[in-house]
Amino acid sequence: MRPLYQLNLQQQFGGGEVYTDFLCQALGRLGVPHTLLVHPDAPFWQQFNLPQTTLQAIQPDLPSLLQALASPSLLLTHGSTPPTWRRALKAAGHRLVGIAHMPLYGRDPKAFENYDGVIGVSQYVINSLHDAGVKQAYPEPWYGVAALARMQRTEMNITQHSYYDWDKRKGRDRLLSWLEPLVKPFRSRPVFRKKPGLTVGIVSRLTPIKQFPLLFEHLAPALADIPDLNIEIFGSGGYASVRDLKQALRPLAERVRFWGHQHHVADVYAQLDFLLTGLPEKEALGLNVIEAQYCNLPVLAVDALPFRETVLDGKTGYLFTDPRQDGGKHLKTLLLAIQNGTKPHPQPAQEQTHLQRFSLDTFTERVKNTLPWMENSAND
Incomplete structure (x- = not known):
């Protein structure tokens, strides 16, 4: 060879x-x-x-x-x-x-x-x-x-880090990247504590490929009607990506928290009830989807490829109608049914044949x- x-x-x-x-x-x-x-x-x-x-x-x-x-x-x-x-x-x-x-x-x-x-x-x-x-x-x-080395629990506190991933090629980002360390010593670093209710998390780089701002532009108004629903975001992105995502999440107000990039993702997955993916068409596979299921965390994803390849609907998570088509009604119905017990909470770890593919x-x-x-x- x-x-x-x-x-x-x-x-x-x-x-x-x-x-x-x-x-x-x-x-x-x-x-x-x-x-x-x-x-x-x-x-x-x-x-x-x-x-x-x-x-x-x-x-x-x-x-x-x-x-x-x-x-x-x-x-x-x-x-x-x-x-x-x-x-x-x-x-x-x-x-x-x-x-x-x-x-x-x-x-x-x-x-x-x-x-x-x-x-x-x-x-x-x-x-x-x-x-x-x-x-x-x-x-x-x-x-x-699933990168098993990243799947080891540390039991360490999850603390808030910067949720910006500065693009040093841009003058604005370069300037802000210099200013952020100067401000950092004067900011508190909150420790994550899971809130009462249903916790849906994003564990991903906040890149344009994921299309999170567009997702929540159509999804947030519907999710705002769900009581005791919390959105926790673990990841970092460029200034514009974070700005646009915050704008799209405004209907959910204080029920959204940003925690920045985390090295020990297994500790993060253990604190969530569901992982939420971005929109599908620019996504290739989604390693976070595979990792979450290995950690027995079910996934919420749009019912389209490539997520149909990685998520078993009803068994390792739920596939829902693209909110650009229904304004988030399907996902809202799913989450309400999970909250009231009429839809089961999937246990991905029970689907070993599926997990073995990855x-x-x-x-x-x-x-x-x-x-x-x-x-x-x-x-x-």
Whole structure:
């Protein structure tokens, strides 16, 4: 087999980096030698326990990448690469396989042009590849895995952190990122205590992909009519994303609290009654959906792909009508029925066959089955 490399040049930690972690774990389990090429300004990689992975920092440019690769190599990229990179990599004799972490709907349909193969992280992503004319897509999805290291309870207090993820490329964000640490010592850091009633939580980066402001623009007025309902938000986002989300949540007033990014998500999941997802069309899979179910936390999600792939309606959570269609009436009815006991509170931990689809064992088997295709069959 050709020397195998993964390329992940992200400087911020997110779901794609969690995915990269368990792909390294799977390759290590299979005894496949591999190198992970990362950005020199992404220090979080040193915190991962990847004894079978060679970690190499490179400059984020084409000459550095070409220099790092043995020739000919198999290069797995998380997402796409610039067109000039693809042509140069192919001209140098490298085999190029992309992992599509996002659906191509609304994105560049030529994002994976010149790739030998593309692997989708869900059937929804694969459908988008087919609809974009990507013929070299692998037919089976590489579903994500619950990151079990993140699933360990610490029993530590959950305290409020900054819920802003500053974009240093923007002048306003850069200025606010300088001011925030100056104000921080004068602010109290509340400790999370679950309120009486039904607690629905968001545990996610507050990125435009999730579309939380649009979700609550249609959902908040309906949820405001539900007594003893609390919305707890664990995650951070850009200034505009947080501003717009706060605006959309105004009908719920003091029943909403922001807690910022949390490292120990298992402690967060244990304090919630349900996890709420964002809107579906820009979502690829949702690792938080998988993690929550592994922690026996049921999920509330719009009845559409990709959530139909990850949530068993009535068993590991509930799928509800898109609030852009019904103004949130279906979800309101569901939550009221749960509160009055006419709808059961799902127990995802009882659905082990479903959860096994998202285990590291199953993911490793998927990778094993795909290796010959990556080496020989993709785009042949």
